[in-house]
Amino acid sequence: MALFLDQQFAPLPDTNEIATKTFLESVSHLPHFFDCLGSKVFAPIKADINGNITKIKAVYDSDPVKYETLQQILLIEKSIYGSEWPKVGATLALMWLKRGLRFIQILLQSLVDGERDEDNPDLIRINITKAYEQALKRYHGWIVQKVFKAAQYAAPCRSDFLKALSKDQEVAEEECLTKVRQFLINFTATVDAVYEMYSVMNAELDYLV
Amino acid sequence: MALFLDQQFAPLPDTNEIATKTFLESVSHLPHFFDCLGSKVFAPIKADINGNITKIKAVYDSDPVKYETLQQILLIEKSIYGSEWPKVGATLALMWLKRGLRFIQILLQSLVDGERDEDNPDLIRINITKAYEQALKRYHGWIVQKVFKAAQYAAPCRSDFLKALSKDQEVAEEECLTKVRQFLINFTATVDAVYEMYSVMNAELDYLV
Ligand SMILES: CCCCCCCCCCCCC/C=C/[C@@H](O)[C@H](CO[C@@H]1O[C@H](CO)[C@H](O)[C@H](OS(=O)(=O)O)[C@H]1O)NC(=O)CCCCCCCCCCC
Ligand SMILES: CCCCCCCCCCCCC/C=C/[C@@H](O)[C@H](CO[C@@H]1O[C@H](CO)[C@H](O)[C@H](OS(=O)(=O)O)[C@H]1O)NC(=O)CCCCCCCCCCC
16 A cells, blocks of 8 residues: 555654654655655655755764654754754754644544535645644745645645555555554654654744745 | 856857857856845755756766767757657756746846836846746746746845845946846857757757646
8 A cells, every 4th residue: 555654653652752763764755745746846845854854864873872862862952052953953854844744644634534625525625724724834934825825726636645645556545544544643643742842842943934 | 246147158159059068067056046036935946957957967977978069968869769859868957947047047138128117126026027927937837837926026126136146245236237248148149059959959848837
């Protein structure tokens, strides 16, 4: 079945500490999500998320022991960078990456919850808009918001999107949705834990791009 | 003075043949043009143009003698790729690159010609729109056109743009415009020659993205 749906995120330990290596391995499949949207218009988004992952990976690779968990990355960068932090390094990359992950999570959750525009039951615009409003809109200035408004028309219809998630195999829609639900369990827990960490560490920023 | 304005394009020989090496060296400075627009919104455009240049350079580097001129690249690729051509290889990359170059050329020409929106004399939106309409619009589907409409609001005002072209040095506006006029001579001739070559070789396509 689906490329990225098959790459389940690891369950969180009781401590909610996230192992950097496992996390990087899991998120490395997520940029394919934007291929499922099926338009080149989304290439810049994929590139931005890939950039975040590359940046976090570079920090991890520089010292895998020191940066074993995401928590350690934030703590160490905070001590290294002083007042520049948190708008710097892997801390900044993960700050933005988590927003992209939240967007994906809310969009998928909204789909499995069956939220639909009754007038356009085969469009996913309503699900995309919900995800955008909750995950990203408040960090975007009016120009990027306008770009989003235009770009959302490039989104595929619901059935094509579900097919793409299932890698175009002829699986029944219900089977695909079951896979998505399964995927969302550890994925949502991980995204929640990253958000929680930014809140506890006081590492969240709300400047606009 | 300006980074890319100082990198004059070479004059064309009487044959209008364009040496690949010299061309690649000259265009390599052009992506900085989009930095002069001063907003991260234009990063995807810069990336697209950089991609074109990288692709042409890879073909050239694979055999600098065989691919000595741009004309040779098109001729050889036509014979290699058969019916796939011209939507393939360096021929495709240069097809799109030349449209970006035309955009830059028309925008700069319109500025030095003093074309202004009388109601908003310090905006360059009128010049950007002219360049877009003549160089790119017909190759863009309605969604990308809508994205353009939104993105143009991120353009700087005229005085800031001219300052950026002059690398923020305190040069008089007239001095900067003189530099632009000088730059445009060989640049325009080169862009014209590339268009002419696509027309003669019947290599132009008008599919939409
Ligand atoms: C012909 C005319 C063409 C005109 C061209 C116009 C192009 C318009 C540009 C669109 C923007 C593309 C999206 C990227 C937006 C990015 O600007 C933001 C902030 O990006 C962050 O910025 C930081 C510095 O502030 C660091 O550089 C981060 O980098 S660092 O790693 O170096 O630290 C970087 O990720 N990321 C974001 O907003 C994240 C976006 C996630 C998107 C999630 C899905 C949305 C789906 C929408 C579906 C409809
Ligand atoms: C949070 C929500 C975010 C939503 C994200 C939305 C992002 C919107 C995306 C915007 C598009 C960015 C511009 C890129 C457009 C590109 O699609 C086109 C065709 O690009 C070509 O395509 C070919 C295949 O068909 C090959 O891949 C070429 O690649 S190849 O080398 O492999 O052969 C490639 O260049 N290039 C273009 O249209 C060229 C553009 C030049 C631009 C010139 C200046 C315009 C200035 C405008 C100033 C206002």
